[in-house]
Amino acid sequence: MAGRERETAAFEARVARTREGQPQHTALLGEWAIGKTTLLMHWRRLRQQAGDAVVLSMAYPQSADEFLAGLVTAIDAELGTDWPRRLDVELGVDIGIADARFRRTAPNSERELRAALRRLVEHRADEDRSVVVLLDDVDLLRETGDVLLRLRACALELYAADLPLAFIVAASPGLFTEVRSAHEPLVRFFEPLTVGPLDDSDAARALAEPLAETTVRFDPDVVAEIVDLAGGRPYYLQKLGYYTFDAAGNGRVTQAEFAVAFERAFASVSQEIFAARWAGMSPIDRQVVAVVARSTEPRPSGDIEAEAARRGVRPGAARQSLRRLASKGQIDRLANGHRGRYEVRDRLFKRYLELQTCEP
Ligand SMILES: Nc1ncnc2c1ncn2[C@@H]1O[C@H](COP(=O)(O)OP(=O)(O)OP(=O)(O)O)[C@@H](O)[C@H]1O
Ligand SMILES: [Mg+2]
Structure with missing residues (x-):
């Protein structure tokens, strides 16, 4: 806790x-x-x-x-x-x-x-x-x-x-x-x-305190990366922490072990959460969420609608889809007066979407 x-x-x-x-x-x-x-x-x-x-x-x-x-x-x-x-x-x-x-x-x-x-x-x-x-x-x-x-x-x-x-x-x-x-x-x-995401110092504590009772130690840059990837979500901290602990070779976890652990944790979350979420999305929502996920920074809705239009989604439908995805917490809306900008802040979900929708 x-x-x-x-x-x-x-x-x-x-x-x-x-x-x-x-x-x-x-x-x-x-x-x-x-x-x-x-x-x-x-x-x-x-x-x-x-x-x-x-x-x-x-x-x-x-x-x-x-x-x-x-x-x-x-x-x-x-x-x-x-x-x-x-x-x-x-x-x-x-x-x-x-x-x-x-x-x-x-x-x-x-x-x-x-x-x-x-x-x-x-x-x-x-x-x-x-x-x-x-x-x-x-x-x-x-x-x-x-x-x-x-x-x-x-x-x-x-x-x-x-x-x-x-x-x-x-x-x-x-x-x-x-x-x-x-x-x-x-x-x-x-x-x-x-109740929102944990802040970084609390997230680091959520990792450090249970570890202190064991003989395993994560390198500080590994802890920092887990905290960053989890974005304050305790479920992700738990998944990443669990697989990282599991990957400890001789009581220590460096970037090398963490790389393996990350893939395992990501596969586990994808299977438990993302697969069903993706399966439940309409074709339009999939197009729109993919456009949002591909961007490296929050994008104005107008931009997203224009790109979705090039992929065959009408602007009105894209706008509705943005609203729906945001209300389900699948994308994040940064309020800025009337014109919102959107992003996928959840880094694991963003990665899942990138893999799901990358063009051959
Ligand atoms: N403050 C915390 N510190 C450390 N771990 C936490 C904390 N809060 C939650 N967790 C862990 O995160 C996981 C998810 O928490 P929990 O099930 O309470 O979430 P929830 O909001 O009730 O989820 P759901 O939407 O599924 O009902 C649990 O495994 C829990 O142990
Ligand atoms: Mg609950």
Whole structure:
């Protein structure tokens, strides 16, 4: 766990205000594999150590009622009062989560949720503790906006009863654009907290600290190159670090070993992530993303459209494609007034695209 002091301080401040009677709820927003789940688990540990009641639950592509019923189960398991159900949850982990998830689908899941939250809060109330409910991947739900509105209704009702409860929901940055109709009240209720790439010194620490417990050492220029290639993405740091560690000959990694390790790490990320991403792109998106990736610096949209046009893509279609690719986080847009410039900042993905689309 490297960095994240700013995010954690913000989280702690919000929980403290909640305890003091001003509940603050959070939407933790971040790109794929940036470290949302890791952060939620870190926060769970911190709050549990402080004596709070903490529930962490994951969303799946399921209905609102199924999700809320699953949450009630998780709350009762935390309370530990309902042994048969607790057993279900624990067994569920072993025999396949699905079983525990779908066992109970209550007809009135919202009322049940309110009652369960109330039990949880009251259980702790006399000890001056709060209740923290962490919900991961809420944008995977089939009716995300509906679920968020119902959570909000529950929280407001408990607030009226002066019960200290904070919701933290985690999702990709597009969360609030996807739940458009309910957008405004939700943004005010679930205050956004963005988790982004690690800065260079934190990224270097993420490599150095685990290494310090081993006999392997990476040369400083190798560390610098990994940090640079990863662009603060913890998943890339992990992949590159893993294969580099694996390539250590006699406890030391120089540029020569790193060159081999890089190819292995790159192949692994390509297979896990890029292949499916490429397969999911339309022919137009492929043309446009290739044009963006070929450039060594951010390019104005007009330039990109002109080059795409030479490859048979209409300018209107190219413009839409740029917007779509940027909203999915596959390319980066540098805002500059109305005229945006685009680039592929992710160096591994850029390389994948170059290899994918290089002309014979
Ligand atoms: N701050 C950190 N320091 C070191 N490693 C981290 C950090 N944050 C995340 N990681 C590592 O990066 C990987 C991706 O993190 P995680 O699964 O938490 O991301 P996520 O945002 O939840 O991704 P997803 O979009 O898949 O849900 C994990 O293997 C995790 O161990
Ligand atoms: Mg996650």
